[in-house]
Amino acid sequence: xxxxxxxxxxxxxxxxxxxxxxxxxxxxxxxxxxxxxxxxxxxxxxxxxxxxxxxxxxxxxxxxxxxxxxxxxxxxxxxxxxxxxxxxxxxxxxxxxxxxxxxxxxxxxxxxxxxxxxxxxxxxxxxxxxxxxxxxxxxxxxxxxxxxxxxxxxxxxxxxxxxxxxxxxxxx
Numbered sequence: 437x438x439x440x441x442x443x444x445x446x447x448x449x450x451x452x453x454x455x456x457x458x459x460x461x462x463x464x465x466x467x468x469x470x471x472x473x474x475x476x477x478x479x480x481x482x483x484x485x486x487x488x489x490x491x492x493x494x495x496x497x498x499x500x501x502x503x504x505x506x507x508x509x510x511x512x513x514x515x516x517x518x519x520x521x522x523x524x525x526x527x528x529x530x531x532x533x534x535x536x537x538x539x540x541x542x543x544x545x546x547x548x549x550x551x552x553x554x555x556x557x558x559x560x561x562x563x564x565x566x567x568x569x570x571x572x573x574x575x576x577x578x579x580x581x582x583x584x585x586x587x588x589x590x591x592x593x594x595x596x597x598x599x600x601x602x603x604x605x606x607x608x
Contacts, residue, residue: 465540476544478537481563482552493521501525537563547595 442462461473496502499517501524540563541548550567559565568589571577577589 465536468543469539472543472545474545475547475549476540477549477551478540478563480552481550481567482554482559482565484558484561493525495521501528534566537566
């Protein structure tokens, strides 16, 4: 619903490097690089990275990953060199996926919320699953039952909810 509302509005979209001034900023992880906010939501963190499945493979002069495009042919032509190239590219994509998670997580000054919905059974490959696994194994987080009956992981004190917005908040 939020995405539809956002799409339907006549909004000016700009990349403003200034501080938030009490405004809500909706950004991609790429666009947020170098910025910081008191509260950050990684809103779509439960969908697995699609990667480079439908695009070209790029090969270098040594046969590894590089800049020269190579069309992928279904699995009709599968040489050991091609399989090695696919494995290298998958490792690069996973590394980039983790780097972007790091960028997103380090934008938060005070509070970080990692959430999302998914239909996949591969939740452990998502940002949400990666963070959940790390936090549960570290014993830094505790499971909390919300008033809606959902179980969430929480670190630190319980949040204090205010009934009204601060005067400086601009959510229009």
